[in-house]
Amino acid sequence: MTETLETRFASEMGRLLGPDFPSEIGLAVSGGGDSMAMLALAHGWARVFGIRLWVVTIDHGLRADSASEAEMVARECALLGHSHAILRWHWSGQGNVMDAARRARLRLIDGWRGRLVHVAMAHTRDDLAETFLMRLARGAGVDGLAAMKSARRIVPEAGGTAEPRQAGWPPEVPAPGSAFTLIRPCLGMGREELRHYNRTLKVPWVDDPTNADPDYERARIRAALPAVAEAGIDVAALADAANRLGRAREALKRRASEAAERISSAPTSQGVPTGELHFDRDSFAALDRETQARLLVGALRWVAGGDYKPRAAPLEALLDRLLSGGGGTLAGCEAGCDRSALWVAREPAAVKGLSAAAGALWDGRWRLSGSAAEGLEVRALGEEGWQQVPEKPADVPPHRRARALPALWDGDRLVASVHLGVGPGHDVEILPRRGANRFADFLLSD
Template identity: 60%
Template sequence: MTGAPSLDDRFAADMGRLLGPDFPTDIALAVSGGGDSMAMLALAHNWTRAWGVRLWVVTVDHGLRPESAVEAEMVAAECALLGHPHAALRWHWDGQGNVMDAARRARLALIDRWRGGLRHVLMAHTEDDVAETFLMRLARGAGVDGLSAMAPLRRVVPHAEVPPAVQDVCGVTPPGPWTPGYDIVRPLLTVRREELRHYARVLLVPWVEDPTNDDPAYVRARMRHLLGALSAEGLDAGTLAATARRMRRARSALVARTADLARAALRAPGGLPPGVLVFDRVALAASDAETRLRLLSAALRWVAGAEYGPRAAPLEALAERLDAGGRGTLHGCEAEAMRESLWVWRDGAALRGTAIPAGAGLWDGRYRIEGEDLAGLEIRALGEDGWAQIPRPARDGATVPMRVARAAPALWDGTRLRAFAPLDVGPRHVVVDTRPTFMQLLLSD
């Protein structure tokens, strides 16, 4: 009688499902030094040796605890023992915002700057992480999206163009060429934390316990403690994680239905500025309220260039106003129900202070201007001053309302408008949106 598969066999099977049958020649692994990631280092070591894949290991030292540098050195020593290149990336927090959220964003961005041409980064999220996240989001009143289990394979694009090299790095950097975006691979989402600890103990793998895991100042630590109490009532990590996975299946079905509505309702009037979405109101009205709400949330997220959509209560309030033929602002966007169409565009107030010299980078974090004779010019929103400088025939023939056009990128020479692509004003130039398209964002999982 064959026994249960080993953890190594389960890991190999999940890697095959996620990346097979043609595995990459090189793959990265993020290791913090904690029990989960150190156990995964041992698993990945065995798997890469069996399949002929080169493993690159990276540790992001957030510098939030005095011990973090020593822990990064421990990871480096273990990698040297196993024969894998390792790099430690140091992050310096500026003290702004929520530290845990800032650390998460910094981790993704630093790895993106370090990874060279690597396209896959393994991360050791476990079934316990899924259950804890479920409880955290349940406490915030999340719906299907928030309660869905994290994806085992997720595409992230921290930088749309080649980022600067990491300055504070100790170790080896993979070769290029760099291309936008990489895949986070999570093959341990059905593995319990204690299974990994047991695996590490048997193989004498070193690890450290992060004291913040038990610090009640952090919400995840409180949820971890609560999960222990709930287990006595049958609400253990496995049960909650299974519910989160069912939520994920439901979310996938809702995403597909929302994408169908987008295909039916999305319109593209001539001369539409970049970053503007227009939907046919008749097509929207033929759909159900939940799907319309999801489409509106995705539209606001894409237009704003935000990582997440708006919270449910203000989103529902805006949807009610739009259904009634009104307008409103939310999430750095404006939205208005016009006679036959629903328009969503960037809120001009959110663009203050975003002016940059032409050719100096991405305007508003997303647009690059390409053309000739751009030297000495500046990119900033058209605004009302720019609209007033557009020749009267072009304004009169515009298919885009002034309140929409004024938030679009334009080329300026001091106070003088030099060019505005949507109305073919000024020297020829092209505005390139470096982000995924709206439909790509909508279908991303």
């Protein structure tokens, strides 16, 4: 006997949230067919299990009808008896609009969610298939082709600030930097069966016209899927392949993390981490190529804070140079080797001119504060700071790498550099990457 969508939804929510269900969760609902079906399914499920729903719609402002679509969601939520908020975002016009919208969506949801620790989105099996083909066309490897996770831990950007609370929003602001879990209970469901559910229950929804606009890559892939299915490769087969690659990705990540536990270290100067990563050179060389590449990618992102992995060709070229005793720069980092270690450090040129007020976040990771720091500026040590400290401690990084370390300045005068042991009276904090204090944990965090 075929299970109903309601039964499948309840089963998936139990798997994602159980065994101790929260008393309330959030739903991100755009107004499209998938998310409106999720809202209807969640409404029935929440009534059975006594769970409160909070709903949010992000109006990206990219189409003339987006505001009215958000209001349609608000009316449906009012009819169902659920609190609803509309958060608006305006694109700056810089960079890739889809990537900027995705980042903004997560940031706005985090600012809205308050005490909620679970927020659901309505990605479907069709989304898995389309993403698989899009990334296949770009030559992606295992990580790119692997399915999105049904549950993903989201760590807010370091140094972010909470949105001002508004009436009708979930109460209570979480502790700064606290994570939440993004869940996708509809990943095993097809887009058409969700729309059939909407039509049967007379659930309103809107079709985003960009979904059929050939100017968008996903729309082109979506239009090509019927022809692919005729060749015997349907949405279910593509989604299954993505899910299997997802399992492979997790195994490879764990292997890299275990290697990092054995062979990586985070050096310090004057007892304070320098932000660099070192690998035992011989142990690194003995690893398989895939694990070497994962450790290098992870180190570049750990040190520089990049959200995305560098492209395969320059990464492989840098890895070849390191294994042959050379080095180079990539993704805001400098990498090299000495007799016993491979190292990855912040590239001084990447932080030249970057400044922040004392107490604010500098370079996405460093915070310098204290009574002696008030009214001062945080900048890289640079050549000027290096020259102002005649006697350097023995454990400081070499000159070319030390120039990227954080320091306190009063105009052109170096006030303090904890790594060089000058200027007491201030505190230096190095923030974790993606909520992970250890590199080995960071490799598992994506």
